[in-house]
Amino acid sequence: MATSIPTVEPSHAPLSALAGSLRGSIILGIAADVRELQATGKPLCNLTVGDFDPRHFPIPEPLREGIIQAFRSGETNYPPSDGLVTLRQAVTEFLRREHGVEYSIPSVLITAGGRPAIYAIFRCLVDPGEVVLYSVPSWNNDYYAEMVGAIKAPVPARAGHRFQPVLEDLAPHLDRARLLCLCSPGNPTGTVIDRETATRILRAVVEENRRRDGTRPLFVLYDIMYGSLLQDGVSAEHPLALVPEAAPWLVTVDGVSKAFAGTGLRVGWTLGAPQVIARMKDFLGHVGAWAPRPEQVATAAFLRDPQGIAEFRTAMRAHLGERLEALYRGFQEMKQAGLPVDCVRAQGAMYVSLRVDLVGKRFQGELIGDNEALRRLLLHRAGLAVVPFQAFGVAEHSGWFRLSVGAVSLEEIEGMLLRVRSLLES
Numbered sequence: 003m004a005t006s007i008p009t010v011e012p013s014h015a016p017l018s019a020l021a022g023s024l025r026g027s028i029i030l031g032i033a034a035d036v037r038e039l040q041a042t043g044k045p046l047c048n049l050t051v052g053d054f055d056p057r058h059f060p061i062p063e064p065l066r067e068g069i070i071q072a073f074r075s076g077e078t079n080y081p082p083s084d085g086l087v088t089l090r091q092a093v094t095e096f097l098r099r100e101h102g103v104e105y106s107i108p109s110v111l112i113t114a115g116g117r118p119a120i121y122a123i124f125r126c127l128v129d130p131g132e133v134v135l136y137s138v139p140s141w142n143n144d145y146y147a148e149m150v151g152a153i154k155a156p157v158p159a160r161a162g163h164r165f166q167p168v169l170e171d172l173a174p175h176l177d178r179a180r181l182l183c184l185c186s187p188g189n190p191t192g193t194v195i196d197r198e199t200a201t202r203i204l205r206a207v208v209e210e211n212r213r214r215d216g217t218r219p220l221f222v223l224y225d226i227m228y229g230s231l232l233q234d235g236v237s238a239e240h241p242l243a244l245v246p247e248a249a250p251w252l253v254t255v256d257g258v259s260k261a262f263a264g265t266g267l268r269v270g271w272t273l274g275a276p277q278v279i280a281r282m283k284d285f286l287g288h289v290g291a292w293a294p295r296p297e298q299v300a301t302a303a304f305l306r307d308p309q310g311i312a313e314f315r316t317a318m319r320a321h322l323g324e325r326l327e328a329l330y331r332g333f334q335e336m337k338q339a340g341l342p343v344d345c346v347r348a349q350g351a352m353y354v355s356l357r358v359d360l361v362g363k364r365f366q367g368e369l370i371g372d373n374e375a376l377r378r379l380l381l382h383r384a385g386l387a388v389v390p391f392q393a394f395g396v397a398e399h400s401g402w403f404r405l406s407v408g409a410v411s412l413e414e415i416e417g418m419l420l421r422v423r424s425l426l427e428s
Contacts, residue, residue: 023148028393032377036387045385047410047418052189052352054263055409059321061264062314064307068300069267081295083287084279085112085271089302093271096305101240108276111283112269112298116227118291119255119272122282124150127221127253128180135175136183137167139190139394139404143183155179156395161402164193164346165355169202176210176220185225186238187350190394190404192326194238194349204245204252211251221278224254227270228351230261230315233323236349250275258301260351262314263408269293269301322352325407325415329354332419341426354405356388358426361401372399384421 016022032050040046060066084090090110097103113119120142128134130151136143137159147154155175159165166188176182184203186195195203204222211219224241232238241252257270270293272282286292293301304310326348333345333356342359358380360370370376373390380386388403396402407415 020149025145025148027145029389032387032389032393035378035381039381039385039387045417045421046387047385047414048387049405049407049410049418050387050389051409052406053265053408054352056263058411059263059318059408061258061267062262062304062310064310065258065262065264065300065304068303069296072296072299075299077296077299079295081112081292081298083292084283085110085293086295086298086302089269089298089305090271092302092305093273097240097273099308101243103240103242105273106276109273109279111272111279111286112293113257113272113286114268114270114291114293115259115265116225116255116257116270118286118289119270119282120223120225121146121149122285122291123221123223123253123255123272124152124181126278126281126285128152132180133175133178134181134183135172135179136395137165137171138396139165139391139402140183140185141189141394144395152180158396158398159191161344161346161355161357164349165191166193166195166199167203168199169206172203173206176206177213179220180218181221181223182207183223183225184241185227187228187231188353189225189228189351190353190389190391191346191355192348192351192353193346193355194232194236197237197239197244200239200241201244204241204248207251208245208247219251221251221253222248224252226254226256228260229256231319231322231352232350233319233326233348238350253278258297262304263318264297267294267297267301269297322407325410325412326352326354328412328415328419329356329405329407332415336419336423336426341423343426352406352408354407356403356405357401358403359401361399373401373403376401377403380422380425384418384425386418386422 089112090107093110094105124146128150132152133155134147134152135155138156157171159167207220207222253274255272258264258267330345330347333343336343344357346355348354360376377390388405391402
C-alpha cells in the first residue's frame with residue numbers, strides 16, 4: 003500500500019534562508035521567451051546563449067577521439083577529488099608553455115567546469131558580512147555574493163573603458179574588501195583588461211595586503227575562462243606573469259568550456275596558493291563536483307598537443323571573429339546612418355556589447371519604459387534575442403545588451419541586421 007505524503011503549508015514548513023533568498027537566472031527566464039517565439043517559426047537570431055552550437059563550433063577532433071578511447075579503456079570510475087595527477091601536471095605544463103608561469107601540482111584543482119570552482123572560491127574565502135568587490139556588468143558575482151551572505155560592492159564600469167574596471171574606481175573599496183573579482187576577456191563584454199590596468203590593480207592588492215600585516219587578506223578571483231579566445235592583435239597576459247608577488251592571494255579559473263568549445267565536457271581547473279586549493283578540494287569533495295574521468299584523461303593528452311591546440315585555435319578564432327565583426331560592422335553602419343545604436347568592438351570571448359537607445363521613448367504609441375520592454379520589442383518585432391545588462395548586475399536601464407555569437411551562423415546575423423535596421427527606421 004502506497005504511503006501518502008501529506009501536503010504541508012509553506013508557512014508551517016519553511017525552506018532554508020538560502021533557498022528562500024535565491025533569485026532565478028534572468029538568462030534562463032529569457033530562454034523560455036525565446037523558445038516560445040521559436041515555436042511560431044518566425045525568423046529568429048538567438049544571441050542569448052553563452053554556449054557553442056557544435057554544428058558551427060565542434061570540439062577539437064583529438065579531444066573527442068581521446069574521450070571515446072578513454073571510455074573504451076574503462077576509465078569510468080571515480081577520479082581523485084582534486085583531479086587526475088596526469089591532468090594537473092598537464093595544466094602546469096600548459097601554463098608554463100603558454101604564459102611562462104610556474105605552478106606546483108598542489109596548486110592545481112580540477113573541477114566540473116568553472117562554476118563549482120568559482121562557488122568554492124566564494125565559500126572558502128568569504129564569510130557572511132564580508133565585502134565582495136566587482137565591476138558591473140559581470141557574470142554571476144552578485145548571485146554568488148548573495149549565496150554566501152556577503153556584502154556586495156558593485157562598481158559600475160563605463161563604456162569608455164570597454165566596460166572593464168580601472169583602479170581609480172576600485173581603489174576606494176579595497177581596504178574593506180575580502181574578495182575582488184576580475185574577468186578578462188569579460189563576460190558579458192567581450193573585452194580585456196589591458197596590461198597596464200591589470201598590473202596596477204594587482205599591485206594595489208599586494209600593497210593592501212602588506213598594509214593588513216597578517217590580518218584577513220584581500221584575495222583576487224581572476225576568471226580567465228575566455229583567455230584563449232582573443233581577436234587578432236589582442237593580447238592578455240596571465241595575471242601571475244604580470245605581478246608574481248600577488249601569488250599568495252591570486253586564484254585563477256580556466257578550463258575547456260570556452261577555450262575548446264567543450265561546455266558540456268565539464269572540465270575546469272583553478273590555481274592558487276596550495277593552502278587555498280587544499281580547502282577548496284575538501285569543500286568540493288563533499289559536493290562531488292568532479293570532472294568526469296574520461297574527459298580528464300583526454301584533456302590531459304590534448305593539453306600536451308601544442309600543434310593540435312594551435313590548429314584548433316586558428317579555426318576557432320577565425321569563425322568567432324567573422325561573426326563578431328559582422329555584428330560590430332552592421333551596427334556601426336546603422337550608427338553612422340543616424341540610427342539610435344552603439345556598439346563596443348569585441349577583443350575576445352564570444353560577446354559584443356550593444357546599446358539601443360530607445361528606453362524612455364515611444365514606439366507606435368507605446369512607452370519603452372526599461373530594458374526588459376526594449377528586449378521584448380527587439381525579440382518580437384525584429385527576431386533579435388539578446389540579454390540585458392540587468393542580468394549582469396547593472397541597475398541602470400540605458401539600453402545595453404549582451405550579444406553572444408556561439409550558436410548562430412553568419413547568415414542568421416545578416417538577416418537579423420536587416421530586420422533591426424528596418425525596425426529602427428520605422
